[in-house]
Amino acid sequence: MTEPTSYRDVPHVPVLLAEVLAALAPLQGARILDGTFGAGGYSEALLEAGANVVAIDRDPRVLPHVERLGARYPDRFQFVPGTFSELDALADGAVDGVVLDIGVSSMQLDEAERGFSFMQDGPLDMRMSADGETAADLVNNLPEAELANLIYAFGEERKSRRIAHVLVAARAEAPITTTAQLARLIEKAIGRKPGDSHPATRSFQALRIAVNGELDQLVEGLFASERLLTEGGRLAVVTFHSIEDRIVKRFFAPEKAEPVQSRHLPMTVREAASWGDVQKAVKAGEAELRRNPRARSATLRSAIRSAVPARAVNYQGLGVPEPGRA
Numbered sequence: 447m448t449e450p451t452s453y454r455d456v457p458h459v460p461v462l463l464a465e466v467l468a469a470l471a472p473l474q475g476a477r478i479l480d481g482t483f484g485a486g487g488y489s490e491a492l493l494e495a496g497a498n499v500v501a502i503d504r505d506p507r508v509l510p511h512v513e514r515l516g517a518r519y520p521d522r523f524q525f526v527p528g529t530f531s532e533l534d535a536l537a538d539g540a541v542d543g544v545v546l547d548i549g550v551s552s553m554q555l556d557e558a559e560r561g562f563s564f565m566q567d568g569p570l571d572m573r574m575s576a577d578g579e580t581a582a583d584l585v586n587n588l589p590e591a592e593l594a595n596l597i598y599a600f601g602e603e604r605k606s607r608r609i610a611h612v613l614v615a616a617r618a619e620a621p622i623t624t625t626a627q628l629a630r631l632i633e634k635a636i637g638r639k640p641g642d643s644h645p646a647t648r649s650f651q652a653l654r655i656a657v658n659g660e661l662d663q664l665v666e667g668l669f670a671s672e673r674l675l676t677e678g679g680r681l682a683v684v685t686f687h688s689i690e691d692r693i694v695k696r697f698f699a700p701e702k703a704e705p706v707q708s709r710h711l712p713m714t715v716r717e718a719a720s721w722g723d724v725q726k727a728v729k730a731g732e733a734e735l736r737r738n739p740r741a742r743s744a745t746l747r748s749a750i751r752s753a754v755p756a757r758a759v760n761y762q763g764l765g766v767p768e769p770g771r772a
């Protein structure tokens with residue numbers, strides 16, 4: 447096999463692939479829903495392992511990869527465009543497992559014109575689907591306090607007020623329209639220390655989460671998986687930052703987060719668990735990190751669906767940040 451000549455020749459290297467397959471096994475003849483198809487890395491490995499796959503993605507640009515797998519596995523692979531918040535409605539029948547690989551794909555990050563990255567200049571867009579508000583809309587139109595709260599809540603950026611102040615002053619002169627312009631303004635606002643990650647990292651994360659409603663998607667997708675999977679069904683979720691990982695952890699084990707208190711009983715009432723066999727967080731090993739540095743921030747969590755009826759969607763106790771309260 448020839449080595450790729452540059453990173454762009456590799457569309458997306460699937461993260462924690464062996465661990466995800468192990469979490470979803472047994473796979474032979476199983477029907478698995480891949481809620482974040484991307485370049486099809488997980489779907490392809492699942493198909494190779496003998497599973498039937500129904501895949502979802504909100505990004506129309508994944509279609510070449512859909513066609514590639516569709517041609518190879520015409521009977522066992524199906525693609526449905528849409529968001530994974532509705533995966534139970536889109537699944538078209540029962541499944542044995544669900545996998546979610548949350549976040550941006552390498553293709554999205556590497557294509558400057560998508561506006562996800564401050565490493566390359568592009569329009570300030572950040573939309574995974576082709577519709578809705580762009581990052582430029584938020585940066586240029588939100589009142590200063592709301593912009594600061596958003597960057598604080600979704601980026602965990604302590605210097606959010608200083609950043610929002612500089613952005614609002616800059617946009618009074620001319621609209622902020624490119625990723626490089628935004629990155630420069632953020633650097634101007636909070637400075638840059640040698641050895642630290644780029645000062646715009648947290649703000650870019652915050653805007654991306656807001657533009658794509660990523661935390662709502664995650665919460666809705668987790669509860670949709672709970673509705674779709676029946677006893678013994680498996681759910682594996684890979685996340686890339688601490689806010690998302692906390693949500694998944696608390697979703698699987700709510701009793702460890704905020705126990706439900708009853709007004710009528712002196713003791714704490716625990717709901718019967720919707721998930722069993724909840725696995726400890728799995729991180730990439732040294733060998734994978736050498737091959738794929740983007741795996742560094744990935745965390746896999748998985749569990750098996752119990753027989754307990756699905757819960758209603760409930761954000762309480764999941765630790766979902768609310769910009770309004772920052």
Ligand SMILES: C[S@@+](CC[C@H](N)C(=O)[O-])C[C@H]1O[C@@H](n2cnc3c(N)ncnc32)[C@H](O)[C@@H]1O
Binds near residue numbers: 459482485487502505
């Ligand atoms: C990290 S990539 C997945 C990569 C994939 N596992 C692979 O091996 O090629 C995430 C993908 O999920 C998609 N995505 C993100 N949020 C989504 C959502 N709420 N609904 C559907 N697709 C989503 C993105 O468009 C992107 O293509």
